[in-house]
Amino acid sequence: MRKEVAAVFQQRADQFQEQEKQTGSKSSTVSWLRVLVFICGAGITYFLFRNYNPTAGIIGLILSYMLFIVVMRWHSRLNYTYTHFKLLRELNLEELDRLQGKLQKLDKGEAFTDNQHPYTSDLDIFGDNSLFQLLNRSITSLGKTKLASWLQQAALPAEVKQRQEAVAALTKPEQLDWLQHFVVMPRHHKHTEVPSSAFFEWLRENSLYKKHGYMKPLLFILPVLTVAAIVAWFYGFSGYIPGAFLLLQFLLAYRFRTIRDDYYEKSISIYEAMESYTRQMRHIEQHETNAALLTSLKNKLFYKQHKASEALGKLAGIIDFFSYRLSTLMAFFLNTILMWDFLWIYRIEQWRDQYLGQVEGSLEVLANYEALASIASFQLANPAYAVPEISDVPFEVTATALEHPLIFVSERIANSFTMQGAGKTIVVTGSNMSGKTTFLRTVGINMVLAFTGAPVAASQMRVAPAQVYTAMRTVDNLAESTSSFYAELKRLRILLNLTEQGIPVFYLLDEILKGTNSRDRHLGAMALIRQLHRRTASGLISTHDLELGAMEEELKGSVENYSFNSTIEGDKILFDYKLQRGLCRSFNASKLMQLMGIAIEE
Template sequence: MSAARTYYTELSVAAARRAATLQQRYDRLAIARLIGFFVFIGALILSFSTALYIGVLALVVGLPLLSLSVRWHLRIGGQAAHARVRHELAEGELLALDHRFAHFADGRAYRSADHPYAVDLDLFGPHSLYQFINRTVTAIGAERLAGELLHPAPVAVARQRRQAGQTLATRMDWCVEFRALGAPLQDDIHTSRRLLEWVERPPVIVGAFPLAMRWLAPVLAVLGLWWCFTQQPWQLGLLCFVPAFILLRRFGEAAAVEHGYTQQAGAMLARYQQLFLHIEGQPDRSLDAAGPIGKLSYAITQLDVRNNPFVFILEITGLWSIQWLARLDRWRSAHRDQLAQWLEELAEVDARVSWATLRYNHPDWTEAELTDERVLDGRGLGHPLLSPEGRVTNDLHMSTDGHIHLVTGSNMAGKSTWLRTVGINLVLTRAGGPVCALHLRTAALQVWTSMRTQDDLSENTSSFFAELKRLKAVIEAVQDPDQEVFFLLDEILKGTNSRDRHTGARALIRQLIRERGAGIIATHDLELAALEDEPHSRVENYAMEVQTNDGQLVFDYKLHRGVSQSFNATALMARMGIEIDPADISLTHD
């Protein structure tokens, strides 16, 4: 049993046992609380019937004890729920170790057809790379993780992320606790964005009169109530509430606007505070965000009270909204430049927990070496989304200075999977993550792909024209002096006839080489293999073969030097019931 499996198994058992124990205690205390409540009511009745001061004494002593018992009971319930979350996290990781990871969020919202490689490399969606890696608990962390996969980092940043991820992978207890604290979160990225917009807004409660009325309004309310109930004419007491009416009318619209920016952020920030406290507990962290974030959460929660139908009493007697808007103004003034930094830090840590978990769960993966040399040297490269039991690995050695590997092979031989294997591991390298390989040394490459072009009825675009547009984008990327492109092309110009396809593909390959582009091209067009024999050629031929054993097709998915010699399309069609004339087969192969 692997170290990761042992750890998660022990964690699952221990957390389940603790959850059961705490739940039993919680249930027993619920009964005790109910009995205690009735005892308290009986004691109050008896005390007040004996003497007033005894009843008051019983009330003064009993209410705090009753409140403490409620808080104790709720705390035990929270601990039980927390233990259950830890158990569920451990069970989820045990499933992931069995290569079952559909229970993690797949990030389909980040998928973009215009991205250089996101669609072709299955970055997002069901059974995607993002779903395989993702362990984030915040919306900002989820977006940060997606961004790290979508946007290749500079070499220095990738190395920094790698080092930080390696360090955190040695603190898996800390990572699990972070995820458990954040698991109840139901935030969304729009709430965070509105909050960042809010913090840049100017203060709302300004001027001597409204600031002074924050303190005078309660005094005037008490005076007005006293006059209304004790003096004549009682209507004069209502004059004490006029300043409050004026201010509420003046700031009513502003309060609604401010509340629109912060609404629903209070509960989110309360949970963020717990995450910040956990982050600040690390010895190598000098963050001080938990306290201010907690105060902001509380102030926003109090402003949310304005949605209560009975809040009018609080508004007219104490200017409730204005009181909390003023406190929010003070918080904004004190931390305007820090909120964005704190959320950025939280997002970074959240994403880093995902990378740390990936490293911990897959200690057989390796750390890629980014080099200034224009090389791509990999050994034992595998596709991370394939189960380890059935994963076939291959080696790759090539210059990235205008060199192309041309991979030929029959249907289902594994050419497309090989392209995705190389692409995904390059993406992982630039993101600062580990790679599914025994060794990988590479230049800082920007991946571009053209593998799954489809027609677009909304733009009246055929699949062939869509592919041409994609290839144009690849050419322009190769011509860009600011990026070193590595392209992965599958079946170039497959939407046209064989003669045009061969002519166009050959011209494209020569142009890409002239532009010093590098990459891998998978094709059924065996005639393209002749490019390797041209003078000063930078094309190398590789093949993935299929063998026939007792009429059955056997795939080894291994990469071999040379040109494919096997054909299986007719065999597959025959197995599907299509009657193939032997004469046609021999003619086709000739």
């Protein structure tokens, strides 16, 4: 199946590469045409001015300028198309890298790492070789933050089903072009990690014209009077009047220089994002779908017959005009004569009053669409993955051919597994490196995928809603004078507190209490299992402590033993990585120590 999927991505990459070459060649031709139009226009205009009259020269200049603008815009569109094909090619090559496990260059989602989170650190949700790298296709802070929040917090069953339906709609064969075009649109623009919502929050709290009401009439009157006075001066009237108006404008600009700079710097910082969001929302507004969630999201982009894309486009246009101040000479004349900065600050505040509420809601729509597009792309890359069923049976986890999605080998070992009911504990024993910890992570990461609304690395899976909680990578902290054993105890204390809240908790505990002596470890682990048995919790515990296997007799029907085993042939230790019923009966620690040079007598 993976070979067929890889072939599709490679074919699309080759197709887009060919279109990229063709468009690039055409763009180069039009670029030379633009130069030719400029030279010919300048020559014709010069000829008309010299041999005829100024009117003919002006007409020639205007027509030449209009033709140049037409060719320039044509060239700009071709450049955009060329870049778009290039980005589509790169996206499909990126999909091939994901299939091969080459995740190093992809966004790790490090901003979302949290060692105190119930499971993200232990299950490699963020960071190097992480689930986020495998899932995320977004480059905007909106899309990345939304997807990260879905991975950090399980959705309600109804919401999971809505997302699954939306993903199914986006993964139809006829939707592939729409989906990939949507994914690469924001890649035309530079995006900062600071969310656009920060600008909108700042804009809501600041208002130049409400705080300084006298500025509004001055904005409309003073530039007109200044221009009129300058024109009058050309006709012989006193120069003191335009000088006074120019001085007044200069003083106003100086008085509000900090505010003007603040408005400009904050608005220009989101200009690229607004251009990107405008194109993306226009793409969504034109999207035809029957999926309930997608339809609901799309409808939110329309408000009183106003499209969200139009509202954002207007803001991008305002910021673009505002940016004319970047030219020092232009800024001097515009701000000294026309109060340029004040005009566009006024337009921004007008825009805020009319569109801000709609736009803030539309950004949430876009964030959801981007997160769904990431999950849909993940599903397209892994068509053999199953869409999990949300179970009504408490603590049910039933999976067939369950695999770890972050293990990239030609033949991954799959295990089938089932458990259900509160107060259940699966004790997984096994020799070193036999796969017991990886199995716990396999169960956990697929549960996270299921609760996100994503497909799971299995041929079938049923899972009941629960709060996943892990204790696997507890380490010491010198800054806090905390040993690894005490860090693990604190982690287990959080688990016990969590189970007191009445919510279903599914725990995955690896080698619990490994930092103490065998007697205390054994007593503590048994006490913990008994305590969890009486609460709204179930889960898996991996251990080398075979004595924990006796709990199966003590708590019949509530504790079950499973294991991973290995065999030793000469100096080789062989693993099958298959989950088996019962306690582990084969151990390899002595053999491993011998292979490392430690002289252990047989």
